[in-house]
Amino acid sequence: MDSRDWIRDGLRAVLSGLLAIPLAVLNLPLFGLSVAALVLSIVPGLGMLALPGVTLLVRARADLARRLAGRAGVPIRRPYLPPPERAIVGGWRYYKWIVTDPATWRDLAWLVPGAVAGVALGALTLALPVYGLEGVLLIPLWISLGTDWYGYGAIWPIETVGEGFLSLPQGALILSVGIAVAPYLRRFDAHFGRLFLGPTRNAELRLRVSELTVTRADTVDAQAAELRRIERDLHDGAQVRLVSLGMTIGLAEEMVEGDPAGARKLLAEARETSSAALADLRHLVRGIHPPVLAERGLDGAVRALALAVPIPTTVETALPGRLDTPVESAAYFAVAEALANATRHSFARTAQVELWHTGSSLVMRVSDDGLGGADPSGGSGLRGIERRLAAFDGTMSLSSPPGGPTVVTMELPCASSSPKTTPSSGTG
Structure with missing residues (x-):
């Protein structure tokens, strides 16, 4: 890998770690809202609005985590059941769809562990680069000159200016290690999230069946469109030329005794028409299988x-x-x-x-x-x-x-x- 690639990937991972901390903290109020919605679900009418509404917020947060995991190289598929037809928000069918989907409860189970892991791994992703940047900027030296006690890296405390300048190579090393390690920490966080946010085996099978259904429908549509194209090309191209060829030969047969020169001219036209029809058929075949x-x-x-x-x-x-x-x-x-x-x-x-x-x-x-x-x-x-x-x-x-x-x-x-x-x- 080119040096610029790992630096770029590392800096992106550090920024992702910075973003992960406030997003992880957001999990906690979402968890509180989910618990409150579950309590309110015992109230007729109100529960059918509260729980689906909060669940949609939780799913939006989980989808954001999935997208960030995908950017980290850990794709996570959405595991949710498709909504029922003609279901309206606040209705029983919509409420049942939310409650009976196992992914709803897996999202809820992820909120608190995801918050802890997100904050911890996000802070760790930032800690090494920030500490390394501190040494690169010689901040320990400037502080030690004023306090006479500040230390950095392997030197604690810094007692001389020479020891203070040693923070520069140490900081460069720590910064490099932090940038190199950051993508791995983000992938670890993504793998942890996939334990909760990814589809179960049954959900994988269900998604697979759904994909195959859509793929089969698309394939049938594509094949039907291809057959229509072939039919149109045959009708507008080779078929017209072949009909014209038959008519030309018929006229030549009638003229062969009374007007041999005219018959030869028609046969020459028929030969040209047959060549054009053959070219059309070859072009059509190339479109099917070159x-x-x-x-x-x-x-x-x-x-x-x-x-x-x-x-x-x-x-x-x-x-x-x-x-x-x-x-x-x-x-x-x-x-x-x-x-x-x-x-x-x-x-x-x-x-x-x-x-x-x-x-x-x-x-x-x-x-x-x-x-x-x-x-x-x-x-x-x-x-x-x-x-x-x-x-x-x-x-x-x-x-x-x-x-x-x-x-x-x-x-x-x-x-x-x-x-x-x-x-x-x-x-x-």
Whole structure:
């Protein structure tokens, strides 16, 4: 890791530790409100409003903890049951949904331990960097010059100016250690929170079933849209040309005896029409499964794709050989859509495609030096990539700050027993 990376990550972790302390303290009044809401729940009517209202506040606080844990490298999924249809706040169904969800009580059980852990680990995250910064700024020396007793690090008390200046290297060392250790402390806090805030095994299964249901619906919709596209392309392209071809040949048959020259002219037109129909069919086939993908595999197909992109595109791959055909097809079209977005919307000058296999999944990264600001909700391209990958339990992450660069990282589960190959590169 580059030195700037660990310094940046460490400073972010220190700031996260600073934020964690007041957020952890906030857990205590939320716990008090939750207890009060539970007491009020015995009052008809009032309890159906109080407990759900406080629970929503607790869930908002728990969601914030989950997001902070994700930034620390410990993703925590939301474990809550989906709300019932047509349930209104204050109604019995809404109240029952809140009370019967195990995640409600796990959130409540987390509030006090989470407060203690958050304050303790947040203070520890700050303590070493602050103490190291104290030595770097020579504060012990200035205090000892006025009091003649202040000490620092291994020297206590500081009795000479020379000993005072030794706070500088000690402070630098302590500050470095504090910055290096801070990300680990934040991850430890995140892992502690996941014990309470993460889904249980039953909740994981429930979420998995829900995801599969949505994924299956998206896949069915995508397949239906693809079939409609193929039908439209056939109807508007090859079918029209073939009908015209049949009519032209019929006219040539009628003219072959009385007007041989005219018949030859019609047959020439028929030949041109048949060539155009064949081109339409080839184009349609390429949209379903490109021949280059079947012939040269994903590596060669992506390189051919990069050659067709109007901006200079570099391709780097490290693949174990041929992958399963459905995986190669999904990966190819995902990369193609990402490159199309870079070409149409980013005003990029260059693009880069990276493909590698981790042993359990295929990872694709498409980056460009364009304007950035890409948003999956702003168009169908990135959403289409997500739907295509979701059919294989794949994921897509996007980094596109204003001003660029835009980096689309896609991952497809794809176990392989083939040995890894050395990376190859090229430019399209």
